[in-house]
Amino acid sequence: MNKKQVKADPKYFNASDIDNMEQRVRANFINSLSGFKSGNLIGTRSPSSKDGTRGVDNLAIVSSVFHIGAHPPLLGMIMRPHTVPRDTLQNIKDTGEYTINHICASIVEKAHWASARFDPQVSEFEEIGLTPQTTDQVKAPYVLESRIKLGMQVQDIQLLAINQTELVIGQVVEVIVEPYWVSEDGYVDIEAAGSVAISSLDSYHLSHRIARLGYAKTNEKPFIMPPKET
Template identity: 40%
Template sequence: MHYTKEDIDNLDRVTRIRIINSVTGIKPANLIGSMSNEGQTNLAVFSSIVHLGSNPALLGFILRPTGEVPRHTYSNILENGFYTINHIHPEFIEKAHYTSAKFHQEVSEFGPCGLTEEFIEGFKAPFVKESQFKIGMRYKQSIDIPLNGTILVIGEIEQLILPEESVVDDDVDLERSKSVGISGLNSYYSLSKLDRYPYARVKEVPDF
């Protein structure tokens, strides 16, 4: 199957979203937890979280255009300055998926989606208790992307909680942590580790 730009432009909206959201392959499936200064919590599924650097430890995620659709996660982050990133595991994929529904701002997705708020003393955003792999973030910067109206939200890791058994030889094994991936809007995948290689140096490249 071969799509030209014209073919892509002529696809109906839903089909285009499903295809283009899948072409990057498997992406990390995470729940972002946030809270307003009034204590109203929010939880939403994201598949756009990316590593931006290790020193300082920065992660970014893409926020779709704010426009007519309210972005409670973003307004909470700007107001509060903190948020959490929580890996999704097989035991609660369905619950996590339904946090993407457009709940009213006064409704915390934790309740109707059957997930549990968890707080760490001194950190002003809710973690997901059911998640075994959790990251506490402090907001640093937003970068507007004029091409499509999206926003790159950048934060620094302040808390990192992960299962001890997932750290092997100073490497994080996502299969052991049972973290899942996502493709498109609603397809979830388990992750299987295929192999591990040494840091690549030119003089050590095998003779293929």
């Protein structure tokens, strides 16, 4: 506990208290409650124009990526309501592909800058100083400076009637990662790779692993798995 903090009784926030918060305060408060979230940059490219001019590379920061299934390999991502122009979501709908790039500590400030509302004809890559990278498998741009990168193809997009957000479900079709961060059992050591977590809307964190535990069984106490030898 911080020396300046004084122990006090817990504060109870009811639904009315939350509803009456100032908008930005409520957004920070609620976004903090879900705990640490993965920090990712989503790379997309707008469609080419009719004269053959290549589309504009777009980059957006997202903390709503989550696992859906391993076979086929599916990840979900919640996108904010399309009540104002959402270049990333529109590009995903138009092209059917995108990239997910882990944020690492060395690019945190640039990644956060990607949340600004740049003009649709402006490439965030150029504005914030990150480098686009493409492969034969995925036309959407990766972030060269990211250490774990996923190429995605859209499988489904669902509008959530409760708040008009949109759930994008994509299949992993390519993974770019250094081999020494992948164990023989398939575990990807995102901490060793320096992947950053996000809390609330603007707080960035590096993780510290407590332990990696073996597969849980009803008749056997979980055991601590030894670290990977390097």
